[in-house]
Amino acid sequence: MSDSIELPDDAELPEDAVERxxxxxxxxxxxxxxxSELGFADTSELQPLDGxxxxxxxxxxxxxxxxxxxxxxxxYAAGLEGTGxxxxxxxxxxxxxxxxxxxxxxxxxxxxxEADRPLAIDFPAGRGIEFRxxxxxxxxxxVEAIPRAFREExxxxxxxxxxxxxxxxxxxxxxxxEAFARDHGMTSRQTPDGDIVYLPRRxxxxxxxxxxxxxxxxxxxxxxxxxxxxLMQKASQTVERQRQMMLDINADIRExxxxxxxxxxxxxxxxxxxxxxxxxxxxxxxxxxxHVIDHLERFRGDAALGGDNAIPSGSxxxxxxxxxxxxxxxxxxxxxxxxxxxxVIENAPNYRNLFGTIERVVDRHGRVMTNFTxxxxxxxxxxxxxxxxxxLLEALREPFVWKELKRTLKSGEIQIEAYDPFSMFSVTAMxxxxxxxxxxxxxxxxxxxxxxxxxxxxxxxxxxxxxxxxDYETLGGKDACILYGQFVRRxxxxxxxxxxxxxxxxxxxxxxxxxxxxxxxxxTEFTWVADIVSEADFHARRGGAKTVTxxxxxxAEERRVFRSDRVxxxxxxxxxxxxxxxxxxxxxxxxxxxxxxADLGDYSFGRPTRITAxxxxxxxxxxxxxxxxxxxxxxxxKGVLILEGYLRNLYAQNHPLALSASLAMEQSYGGIDGDxxxxxxxxVLLSNLAGVPLRQDxxxxxxxxxxxxxxxxxxxxxxxxxxxxxxxxxxxxGTQGVCIPQANVRNLVLRPDVLQAIADEQFxxxxxxxxDEAIELLTGIPAGDTETSDTFHCAVADRLAVMVDIxxxxxxxxxxLIWTPDMPTLPEDxxxxxxxxxxxxxESGA
Numbered sequence: 126m127s128d129s130i131e132l133p134d135d136a137e138l139p140e141d142a143v144e145r146x147x148x149x150x151x152x153x154x155x156x157x158x159x160x161s162e163l164g165f166a167d168t169s170e171l172q173p174l175d176g177x178x179x180x181x182x183x184x185x186x187x188x189x190x191x192x193x194x195x196x197x198x199x200x201y202a203a204g205l206e207g208t209g210x211x212x213x214x215x216x217x218x219x220x221x222x223x224x225x226x227x228x229x230x231x232x233x234x235x236x237x238x239e240a241d242r243p244l245a246i247d248f249p250a251g252r253g254i255e256f257r258x259x260x261x262x263x264x265x266x267x268v269e270a271i272p273r274a275f276r277e278e279x280x281x282x283x284x285x286x287x288x289x290x291x292x293x294x295x296x297x298x299x300x301x302x303e304a305f306a307r308d309h310g311m312t313s314r315q316t317p318d319g320d321i322v323y324l325p326r327r328x329x330x331x332x333x334x335x336x337x338x339x340x341x342x343x344x345x346x347x348x349x350x351x352x353x354x355x356l357m358q359k360a361s362q363t364v365e366r367q368r369q370m371m372l373d374i375n376a377d378i379r380e381x382x383x384x385x386x387x388x389x390x391x392x393x394x395x396x397x398x399x400x401x402x403x404x405x406x407x408x409x410x411x412x413x414x415x416h417v418i419d420h421l422e423r424f425r426g427d428a429a430l431g432g433d434n435a436i437p438s439g440s441x442x443x444x445x446x447x448x449x450x451x452x453x454x455x456x457x458x459x460x461x462x463x464x465x466x467x468x469v470i471e472n473a474p475n476y477r478n479l480f481g482t483i484e485r486v487v488d489r490h491g492r493v494m495t496n497f498t499x500x501x502x503x504x505x506x507x508x509x510x511x512x513x514x515x516x517l518l519e520a521l522r523e524p525f526v527w528k529e530l531k532r533t534l535k536s537g538e539i540q541i542e543a544y545d546p547f548s549m550f551s552v553t554a555m556x557x558x559x560x561x562x563x564x565x566x567x568x569x570x571x572x573x574x575x576x577x578x579x580x581x582x583x584x585x586x587x588x589x590x591x592x593x594x595x596d597y598e599t600l601g602g603k604d605a606c607i608l609y610g611q612f613v614r615r616x617x618x619x620x621x622x623x624x625x626x627x628x629x630x631x632x633x634x635x636x637x638x639x640x641x642x643x644x645x646x647x648x649t650e651f652t653w654v655a656d657i658v659s660e661a662d663f664h665a666r667r668g669g670a671k672t673v674t675x676x677x678x679x680x681a682e683e684r685r686v687f688r689s690d691r692v693x694x695x696x697x698x699x700x701x702x703x704x705x706x707x708x709x710x711x712x713x714x715x716x717x718x719x720x721x722x723a724d725l726g727d728y729s730f731g732r733p734t735r736i737t738a739x740x741x742x743x744x745x746x747x748x749x750x751x752x753x754x755x756x757x758x759x760x761x762x763k764g765v766l767i768l769e770g771y772l773r774n775l776y777a778q779n780h781p782l783a784l785s786a787s788l789a790m791e792q793s794y795g796g797i798d799g800d801x802x803x804x805x806x807x808x809v810l811l812s813n814l815a816g817v818p819l820r821q822d823x824x825x826x827x828x829x830x831x832x833x834x835x836x837x838x839x840x841x842x843x844x845x846x847x848x849x850x851x852x853x854x855x856x857x858x859g860t861q862g863v864c865i866p867q868a869n870v871r872n873l874v875l876r877p878d879v880l881q882a883i884a885d886e887q888f889x890x891x892x893x894x895x896x897d898e899a900i901e902l903l904t905g906i907p908a909g910d911t912e913t914s915d916t917f918h919c920a921v922a923d924r925l926a927v928m929v930d931i932x933x934x935x936x937x938x939x940x941x942l943i944w945t946p947d948m949p950t951l952p953e954d955x956x957x958x959x960x961x962x963x964x965x966x967x968e969s970g971a
């Protein structure tokens with residue numbers, strides 16, 4: 126078919142015209158930065174970067190979230206990337222908070238009425254520690270003063286008076302018992318065990334001996350036996366009266382001790398209440414006073430602890446600390462810092478770290494137990510009155526965290542519980558008093574998570590009402606150089622990196638522009654920039670340099686690629702030795718070199734892909750072999766379907782299409798997605814229809830629409846450089862290059878070696894905006910239209926018309942019908958169903 130397309134001898138070849146019009150020069154591809162206008166020789170002359178910059182939209186959202194007083198105006202920081210993003214958010218928040226809302230301290234103390242329900246008490250900032258120290262000093266005073274008070278003369282005299290009084294009462298009871306016994310001819314004796322025994326009485330008043338008792342006549346024994354019950358009853362009454370007397374004396378002694386203790390303790394309690402004048406503190410101090418008075422035995426000494434009557438003040442003996450556990454103060458939150466609201470970062474937002482817990486301990490006897498001093502605060506409570514910064518995605522991965530977080534924010538109170546999902550037994554039923562919560566959350570996460578939660582969690586939008594949307598890029602040019610230079614200066618102060626020269630900063634900016642794939646913008650993902658800075662600093666120090674120069678930065682970039690380029694290098698070797706079949710020099714019908722990007726996670730590289738097409742007579746349409754083998758994604762399949770739309774728009778206006786064609790990515794054995802190969806697929810299909818060969822020394826990338834416009838694609842730098850590397854591996858011819866969409870020119874930030882090859886005319890770039898320009902570049906034939914002879918489109922149209930005529934001449938029973946608009950039903954689609962589609966279910970648009 127190509128032999129029938131003839132051009133006049135003096136006509137300019139379309140290939141030459143397109144080459145001249147669409148070729149990109151090395152000068153137009155250079156990223157020029159105004160080094161002379163930067164105003165610094167190296168970064169030591171700059172001020173360090175202060176917090177978050179270049180994000181006006183996000184910073185305005187932070188101002189709103191910090192300044193508004195309404196509840197549930199929590200902040201979602203979307204799009205901020207890098208390991209230091211939480212620290213950057215903290216710095217930005219600290220710059221915006223003021224000291225008008227100084228948060229309170231919170232402590233837990235023993236509930237003397239219900240020990241399993243500890244009380245929460247709040248204090249002004251810094252007073253929680255003072256209260257704890259004051260109570261500790263109070264206990265130390267009691268430890269020293271109470272035993273001493275019990276040894277004083279007043280207490281001893283009062284105690285001796287009571288003993289004398291009760292001694293007389295005891296003697297009276299004894300005399301009464303002896304008189305009763307004497308009336309019955311008996312005498313009484315009390316054993317050391319407290320029992321009372323009766324013995325017959327002699328005439329001299331002394332008890333009889335056992336021998337004398339044995340000699341008593343039977344009448345005397347009968348008389349004694351007759352009074353047995355009466356005597357025993359009297360003995361029981363006497364023993365009971367003695368026991369009650371002992372109880373009374375002990376109670377009286379304890380009452381005296383309580384009176385002495387109260388006179389001792391009350392002034393100190395009143396002093397504490399004056400130092401911490403709140404109703405809740407006063408109520409607890411009253412309970413403390415009563416508890417101490419009720420448990421004076423704890424303060425009266427123990428031989429095991431160093432003495433009978435005294436306990437040393439400040440002793441670290443764990444048994445002593447356990448004895449006075451009820452009087453300890455557990456400080457959960459201490460805001461005795463600079464008086465500003467706290468800004469807390471939670472790097473591990475699991476349940477325990479966020480909400481706190483009640484720890485368990487094993488005592489000396491091996492028992493698992495807990496108490497109010499084992500209550501530990503979480504980051505929510507530590508940030509109470511301020512801001513809590515955390516990664517929402519990490520929190521969502523933790524069990525029970527998101528549900529409990531929403532419940533806590535709704536109630537406005539935090540309940541600290543013992544959390545151990547792997548424990549087989551419940552250890553404690555302790556329920557500490559809930560603490561009012563006034564915290565502003567700042568959750569960092571991907572934009573996708575924000576949108577998904579807004580759609581599928583009705584509570585999310587009510588909680589996170591402020592979205593701080595951080596852009597991943599900012600404008601380039603001089604301002605970008607200053608921005609990157611200030612960031613380098615900040616790293617120099619924090620990590621001690623060497624100063625960077627102006628051209629080294631410019632190279633960083635070039636790398637930042639490449640990361641965004643835009644010549645007029647740079648990346649704000651400073652974690653990546655910091656990695657380059659650190660590696661360039663390493664190479665500079667190894668070479669003994671005092672500053673980091675352009676060469677050091679480029680060395681760092683090249684070595685990063687070298688460390689990750691092994692797979693790409695193996696692919697280039699396979700192409701060079703012929704294992705992967707590629708033609709990089711000739712012209713071939715129905716074959717073209719497309720471009721793809723392989724993403725390894727830490728490294729992406731471009732590689733050529735050989736695309737072929739086969740065409741025959743039939744009505745099956747375009748068969749996508751990648752789709753049929755389940756190797757293509759939805760976007761790739763969409764690109765192939767768009768080809769059919771283009772063919773209908775251009776070639777099926779006067780007659781139906783009679784076409785059975787297939788497209789394949791040759792020697793491709795993995796999944797592929799994206800529509801950037803659709804321009805190449807269209808070209809290779811039209812080449813086969815027209816019988817016109819395509820240049821194999823030019824690779825092409827770009828997607829098309831149904832009218833033939835070539836649209837922008839991603840990964841243009843990797844694709845250009847990948848094809849350049851393959852051509853250099855096999856030998857540059859001076860004619861090789863890449864055809865890209867015109868819309869992608871602004872995205873070109875190429876390596877210096879590629880730019881040098883373009884400047885030396887060893888490699889070329891062309892930018893086209895329509896499929897017709899690509900046709901003329903790769904075929905050397907005018908694209909024309911379907912009516913103009915000796916043009917490419919006319920050749921395609923003629924071939925399709927011939928195919929229709931041949932198909933119409935075939936018997937209907939042996940050939941499938943050509944589809945026409947007046948057909949009552951569609952012919953059956955010969956392609957297998959898409960994944961998830963039933964065999965009897967027609968595809969959409971079939």
